[in-house]
Amino acid sequence: MCGIVGYVGKRDCADVLVAALSKLEYRGYDSAGIAVFVNNTIQTAKSQGRLEDLSKKMEQEGKPEGHVGIGHTRWATHGKPSDINSHPHRGGENVTIVHNGIIENYKQLKEMLIAEGRSFVSETDTEVVAQLLDYNYNGNPLETIAKTMAQVIGSFALGILFNDFPNRIYAVRRESPLIVGVGEDESFIASDVPAILKYTRQYYLLEHDEIAMLEEGSITFCNMQFRPIQKKLMTADWDMEAAEKQGYEHYMLKEIHEQPESIKRTVMPRIENGMPNLSECGITPESLRAFRNIYIVACGTAMHAGMVGKYVIEKLARVPVIVDIASEFRYRSPLIGESDLIIIISQSGETADSLAAMRLASERGAKTLAIVNAKGSSIAREADMLIYTHAGPEIAVASTKAYMVQISVMYLFAFELAYAKGKIDEAECRRLTALLLETPDRIAALLEQKEELKAMSEALVSAESLLYIGRGLDYALSMEGSLKLKEISYIHSEAYAAGELKHGTISLIDRDMPVIAVDTQPDLHKKTVSNIEEVKARGAKTLVICGESLIPSKEVADYFFAVPEIDALLMPMLAVVPLQLIAYYVSVMRGNDVDKPRNLAKSVTVE
């Protein structure tokens, strides 16, 4: 949610800020702005719309030329997208800030500041912090920041310019992520690593309630009591190329094609002599045997990966698994205690609800296991046990390769748990693990068939609404297929357990409501086919994603795509690919901005 950047160095600051922001647009893209010191005075340029609108505006009106500045790309929370609500925001004469996150007590602070005679130009919570910093300003930036931090409640990160210190940037964070990049004679702040990769791979991770001060030739850190902090320099393990499109029309298509490699990177290091081994992640057979229930808590696509995990873990390890949406879990007083394991799945590792759910479970004494893609993120750092997925940077807002590695970890975990519990023998564990290792090549082969899916997608382009149906693992997959389609095509879509349709929803079916059925599970095949027949009989156009041995007759399916078979349990690893590609092609055909769908942001750091 919102991306912030800052630069101190010798380059043209505006150019660096715009280049860095272009790598953070996945965090929000409804407006953008920069503030740069020009001859010791702060000049801002901001614009509603995409970063390219800001660039155009600067081409026409001139860009602020200088070497120290901050920038922002916004996902609106307080106040609609507009030039006025765009960041950077000024606080009186002394302060200009960019902000990511939420100030929970902004109303009370605003009332206090209004009572003190201040007026506001925007509707944002950000301007309240800017004004509060200015109100508290005593000529000493560190004291001013510390005093202000003691008054604000929420999770946020700030980049701050003080007019009196034209060679410096200050940065502070509470909960929301912020890194400080280190180049040669230059330094950066950014909400995420891709922003700085063009310039450097070295960075520091700013921690909760720490302040960074950047000026040419020096970076210093201190806490709220102004005690200096020595920090560990980190090196990003992927480079700019990994974060570029590399000839693909969209990041989403590139990321779909990166799935085989992402699986290999994630799974192979966790296999030893043909058996899963998660001990490096803090998971041992003894600890696994001790858990009574497993909760998988996550949001969106990550939660859908948890749904696949539920089916697989319950089937193999015979342990009850409760999958919960993080924003529901945290407010429903969950029955969780010391003998339970809570698995948090998150690509970004910063999703506010998932982080809060993990903390709640931890307070109740449960053990926490995080499955996270972003290195050093809050969820990764706070969990008792951690499995990193190695998808690399996922830039497209719609998640594909992150989901793929999340489910591959769910399989590894389920195999190890089932074996530890004595529910499968070594031979079966080896067989399943070997099959998991086959999936990258099988996915690569499937991707060769994408033109077939493109043709099939044409049948959906003009739909206004559609349903995805499936049973068991196919239902879990339908949920992901449906979310993928609706988020980037803007076609209304729901996923339904196929057997549940006739309990109400089937009344929606007519010739204008296509149905995508997922039918990859041989033991449920007959049941699923009857459900497809039911919708077909009511006029629906039917598209079936099926296993190769489950090809439907013409009477059942108007279109079908057959997925080469693997053990039924592992079919989601393959069958999700056509679902991702259908969503992708429909979005392209409808002329949408595939990588940056409206109203969304990649990292949801607000509740």
Ligand code: F6R
């Ligand atoms: C959809 C999508 C979202 C995320 C959700 C959780 O394509 O990407 O539904 O899965 O916002 O995000 P993370 O995984 O970062 O916690």
